[in-house]
Amino acid sequence: EADIYQTPRYLVIGTGKKITLECSQTMGHDKMYWYQQDPGMELHLIHYSYGVNSTEKGDLSSESTVSRIRTEHFPLTLESARPSHTSQYLCASRGQGLRSPLHFGNGTRLTVT
Amino acid sequence: SQQGEEDPQALSIQEGENATMNCSYKTSINNLQWYRQNSGRGLVHLILIRSNEREKHSGRLRVTLDTSKKSSSLLITASRAADTASYFCATDGNNDMRFGAGTRLTVKP
Numbered sequence: 258e259a260d261i262y263q264t265p266r267y268l269v270i271g272t273g274k275k276i277t278l279e280c281s282q283t284m285g286h287d288k289m290y291w292y293q294q295d296p297g298m299e300l301h302l303i304h305y306s307y308g309v310n311s312t313e314k315g316d317l318s319s320e321s322t323v324s325r326i327r328t329e330h331f332p333l334t335l336e337s338a339r340p341s342h343t344s345q346y347l348c349a350s351r352g353q354g355l356r357s358p359l360h361f362g363n364g365t366r367l368t369v370t
Numbered sequence: 371s372q373q374g375e376e377d378p379q380a381l382s383i384q385e386g387e388n389a390t391m392n393c394s395y396k397t398s399i400n401n402l403q404w405y406r407q408n409s410g411r412g413l414v415h416l417i418l419i420r421s422n423e424r425e426k427h428s429g430r431l432r433v434t435l436d437t438s439k440k441s442s443s444l445l446i447t448a449s450r451a452a453d454t455a456s457y458f459c460a461t462d463g464n465n466d467m468r469f470g471a472g473t474r475l476t477v478k479p
Contacts, residue, residue, distance in 0.1 A: 299471040347412055355400055361412030
């Protein structure tokens with residue numbers, strides 16, 4: 258089992274709240290990713306990072322932001338949550354090699370009421 | 371889809387039968403990877419095939435890759451009820467990974 262942790266596991270919040278989803282890994286991986294996945298559906302890449310102080314937007318505009326101040330930590334922030342943000346958020350990391358697989362956390366299931 | 375199509379979307383078979391899932395993609399790749407996801411959990415890496423490989427085996431898994439057709443297939447032989455999960459292919463190009471919509475496999479005991 259890979260050492261990548263996401264908290265909280267479940268979160269229910271009201272519209273307009275600011276929230277931060279936490280993701281940490283202990284493998285020293287430089288590359289980290291956030292994916293959004295509706296139940297039973299495909300994964301959408303929303304943000305990724307190549308290393309400290311490096312962040313990139315993915316394909317899906319989720320109105321979220323990320324930061325990468327430390328190698329092991331890649332938090333995702335929603336400034337003002339909306340019901341359309343209800344989804345599962347998956348964090349992943351990978352090593353430097355071209356053939357390195359992604360290691361996933363167990364996800365945060367977010368519900369915005 | 372960000373990356374392409376996977377088919378079938380859902381597959382139901384009996385234990386002991388083989389399961390075949392297909393994946394097509396749109397861009398050039400360094401490699402293609404297959405992942406498994408149990409309900410409500412994160413994805414787990416199964417197998418990787420490089421762009422210059424045509425076939426790869428790992429236990430009961432067999433993956434093929436046809437770069438001219440931009441397609442891959444995953445075969446699970448002698449399936450078990452514990453193989454019930456969703457299976458995703460992911461294309462690895464540059465520094466980002468893109469996933470297909472997945473195939474939901476149900477193996478009936």
